[in-house]
Amino acid sequence: MSNSTYTVIFYLFAALTVGSAAFVVLTRNVIYSAFSLLFTFFGVAALYVFLSADFLAVTQVVVYVGGILVLLLFGVMFTNSIMIPGQKSEVSNLFFGALLLLGVTGGMLYTFSASPGWKISGKTLQGSIVELVGFETMSHYALPFEMVSILLLAALIGAAFLARFDNKGNS
Amino acid sequence: MDQLTTIGLNHYLTISALLLGFGLFAVMTRKNAIVVLMGVELILNAANINFLAFSKFNGGMQGVMFALFVIVIAAAEAAIALAIIINIYKIFKSVDVSSIDSLKE
DSSP states (O other): OOHHHHHHHHHHHHHHHHHHHHHHHHOSOHHHHHHHHHHHHHHHHHHHHHTTOHHHHHHHIIIIIIIIHHHHHHHHHHHSOTTSTTOOOOBOOHHHHHHHHHHHHHHHHHHHHHSOOOOOOSSOOOSOOHHHHHHHHHTTTHHHHHHHHHHHHHHHHHHHHHTSOOTTSOO | OHHHHSOOHHHHHHHHHHHHHHHHHHHHHBOBHHHHHHHHHHHHHHHHHHHHHHHHHHTOSHHHHHHHHHHHHHHHHHHHHHHHHHHHHHHHSOOBTTTOOTTOO
16 A cells, blocks of 8 residues: 555544544534444544554444444433434533633644654554454453453443342332 | 655644543533533543554554553443433433532532
8 A cells, every 4th residue: 555545544534533523522412422423433443453453443343333332322312302303412611611622632732743753663563463462461461451351340230230220110 | 745644643643632622522511411421432532542652653562451451441431321320310300410419509
């Protein structure tokens, strides 16, 4: 793949990610937000491929699109009466929110442009990293891996306990 | 022009800064608790892009492993937060975060 094709595809996915993220926060309709988040997650997964983290890209699609987004859609449909047309979610603090957005983003972009370039290592990550992830998980990161699996188990049992149907009939 | 066409670290950091800004905007301005949760997911994705970008251009695996753990924590956080929001909806019949103020006098 030539260098210019690479650049064009990168900008395409960057525009998809940023544009759909902007649509998530700017539209008033919660359902539109949820479906626009789908495109953001796919765009971020594509950027992970550009960063040669192919395993992370697949994990992103499986966990975010297949898990978290479905949970969010369940939440939207449980808690909003979406059958009423024209229902909008309300917005507050618009001025301070815009100030925060412009301040944080502008400050960071200014810092990037004003600082002298980054020191890039001579050996960047190349190719597939699946094998390396396996080695690291079972050697350096064995303890965090076990801890995070126990955390996930506890969190999911807790979530199921919190959201279970109350059969006493007083809900 | 050369800076724009050669994809480097700053490109990824720019995308990440924009996602972080949009996430903060959603958390700050929206009243629907689920959209606030979507803003938190955007912020976590921005952090992940940063981890992976620095990991790629540094040549180490630390950022990749940390990003993997961030994804797991995000899954746990989304499940718990949705359970809490559904309970709030059962009690208050609304997910408007500014109307849940029964602790206030």
